[in-house]
Amino acid sequence: MPGKISNWGNYPVVEATLSSFSREEDVVPFIGKMGIPITLRGSGLSYGDASLGSTMLSTLQYNQILNFDSNAGIIYVQAGVTLDALLKHIVPHGWFLPVTPGTKFITVGGAVAGDVHGKNHHSEGSFCDHVIELQVLLPDGRIVLCSRENNYELFNLVSGGLGLGAFILTALFRLKRVDTAYINQQNIIIKDLGDMLEQLQSFNNATYSVAWIDCLAKGKHLGRGVLMLGEHVQKDKLPGKFKEPLRIHRGQRLNTPFYFPSFVLNSFTMRLFNQVFFYKHRLARKDFVVHYDPYFYPLDFIRNWNKMYSRKGFLQYQFVLPFDQAEKGLEVILSKISRSGLASFLAVLKVLGKGNHTLSFPMPGFTLALDFPVSSGIFKLLDELDKLVIEYGGRIYLVKDARMHADVYWGGYPNAQHFKSKINALDPEHVFASLLSKRLKMI
Numbered sequence: 134m135p136g137k138i139s140n141w142g143n144y145p146v147v148e149a150t151l152s153s154f155s156r157e158e159d160v161v162p163f164i165g166k167m168g169i170p171i172t173l174r175g176s177g178l179s180y181g182d183a184s185l186g187s188t189m190l191s192t193l194q195y196n197q198i199l200n201f202d203s204n205a206g207i208i209y210v211q212a213g214v215t216l217d218a219l220l221k222h223i224v225p226h227g228w229f230l231p232v233t234p235g236t237k238f239i240t241v242g243g244a245v246a247g248d249v250h251g252k253n254h255h256s257e258g259s260f261c262d263h264v265i266e267l268q269v270l271l272p273d274g275r276i277v278l279c280s281r282e283n284n285y286e287l288f289n290l291v292s293g294g295l296g297l298g299a300f301i302l303t304a305l306f307r308l309k310r311v312d313t314a315y316i317n318q319q320n321i322i323i324k325d326l327g328d329m330l331e332q333l334q335s336f337n338n339a340t341y342s343v344a345w346i347d348c349l350a351k352g353k354h355l356g357r358g359v360l361m362l363g364e365h366v367q368k369d370k371l372p373g374k375f376k377e378p379l380r381i382h383r384g385q386r387l388n389t390p391f392y393f394p395s396f397v398l399n400s401f402t403m404r405l406f407n408q409v410f411f412y413k414h415r416l417a418r419k420d421f422v423v424h425y426d427p428y429f430y431p432l433d434f435i436r437n438w439n440k441m442y443s444r445k446g447f448l449q450y451q452f453v454l455p456f457d458q459a460e461k462g463l464e465v466i467l468s469k470i471s472r473s474g475l476a477s478f479l480a481v482l483k484v485l486g487k488g489n490h491t492l493s494f495p496m497p498g499f500t501l502a503l504d505f506p507v508s509s510g511i512f513k514l515l516d517e518l519d520k521l522v523i524e525y526g527g528r529i530y531l532v533k534d535a536r537m538h539a540d541v542y543w544g545g546y547p548n549a550q551h552f553k554s555k556i557n558a559l560d561p562e563h564v565f566a567s568l569l570s571k572r573l574k575m576i
């Protein structure tokens with residue numbers, strides 16, 4: 134039965150049928166019976182329309198851990214397993230995810246198809262850099278393996294390929310050895326943009342780094358914020374009050390039971406939030422030990438926090454600018470946002486290294502992610518910001534996008550034509566497609 138479906142940003146909302154399966158032997162006959170195009174979907178945490186279409190196939194019930202070598206730290210899973218389930222399985226054995234985004238509820242299929250990055254891209258790359266082998270279903274019904282050694286071109290297209298060309302069924306990937314489930318967090322208060330970029334780069338040897346920016350600060354305070362560094366804590370350095378060194382995370386403790394009215398998040402409340410956040414961190418402890426859950430996933434604490442943005446939803450806007458253009462570009466972009474009065478609740482800045490796959494988002498530079506409530510003025514503002522991003526040599530993150538125009542994608546991704554011709558050769562009838570791929574004329 135068709136129903137209304139949206140991803141995490143609750144924008145756009147589409148009328149669609151959503152099917153699911155749980156056994157590998159059911160996939161091929163199942164797909165044969167579905168109308169095309171089929172849009173592949175994990176947890177739908179991609180904010181915009183990367184996993185939306187009118188006929189969608191969910192992997193959430195195809196979610197078994199098939200093998201875990203707890204000596205070597207290599208795991209073999211079905212695509213629908215979530216990072217949340219993986220952490221519960223691996224942390225007690227002293228292993229952690231090599232790369233994790235800011236929520237643990239995504240699937241491994243979504244992590245590969247988005248080639249997601251975490252707070253350690255500068256030091257440890259993106260998720261696909263740790264994948265050893267993928268098993269994928271091709272549009273003609275063949276199931277094949279691909280890796281760096283075997284079918285490399287396919288591996289490179291599918292890693293970060295946004296569910297186009299092939300359906301990822303299973304993934305074999307490497308985990309990261311940890312002594313404890315805890316992180317040593319160091320907070321550094323930053324006074325302005327120049328200071329922020331300098332400090333982020335000077336801590337390039339930190340395993341994890343991320344900064345929050347007060348995107349409403351103006352003038353000499355433009356770019357002020359808090360830089361948060363993190364290192365895994367060794368067992369002998371763990372304070373005695375943490376009795377269980379390899380404790381897994383607990384369930385979500387708070388819930389947003391209903392959509393907030395749209396007036397709740399206005400420029401006044403956001404300004405207030407940003408100021409309180411800044412001064413709270415200024416006064417708080419600067420060096421402390423924290424469990425991995427609040428360090429990596431602070432927003433997961435509140436179930437359905439996206440409902441705070443009202444039924445109209447919100448847009449996540451993430452772009453990257455190359456190092457040599459970043460200071461000027463960020464100054465222009467942040468000033469424009471600050472002047473527009475269209476505030477972002479959270480603005481997160483990170484350092485990225487090189488992207489290694491055909492459509493990978495990362496490039497050596499700084500990436501900024503902002504959340505904007507859907508409003509009448511926001512689309513015009515973001516169109517203007519897109520132009521600046523392209524002018525300063527950057528690009529927009531596809532897996533979070535819901536609204537950019539095709540020329541912005543084509544202007545930001547130098548491999549767009551290569552991707553299109555290879556995917557069209559692999560999938561001439563466009564068995565796999567999404568609203569995103571159509572809007573951006575990707576295939």
Ligand SMILES: Cc1cc2nc3c(=O)[nH]c(=O)nc-3n(C[C@H](O)[C@H](O)[C@H](O)COP(=O)(O)OP(=O)(O)OC[C@H]3O[C@@H](n4cnc5c(N)ncnc54)[C@H](O)[C@@H]3O)c2cc1C
Nearest residue numbers: 175176177178179234235240242243246247249250296301
């Ligand atoms: C709070 C929050 C914080 C986030 N933080 C970060 C971050 O720090 N870094 C980052 O990189 N991202 C981040 N994201 C984005 C998120 O990690 C990605 O969008 C991820 O791809 C979502 O995975 P999913 O399982 O929800 O997949 P979906 O959103 O359902 O799908 C994402 C893409 O993967 C494709 N896909 C899904 N499964 C398969 C499959 N089995 N085979 C082929 N294609 C498939 C879909 O077609 C779609 O193109 C964040 C999202 C949220 C909500």
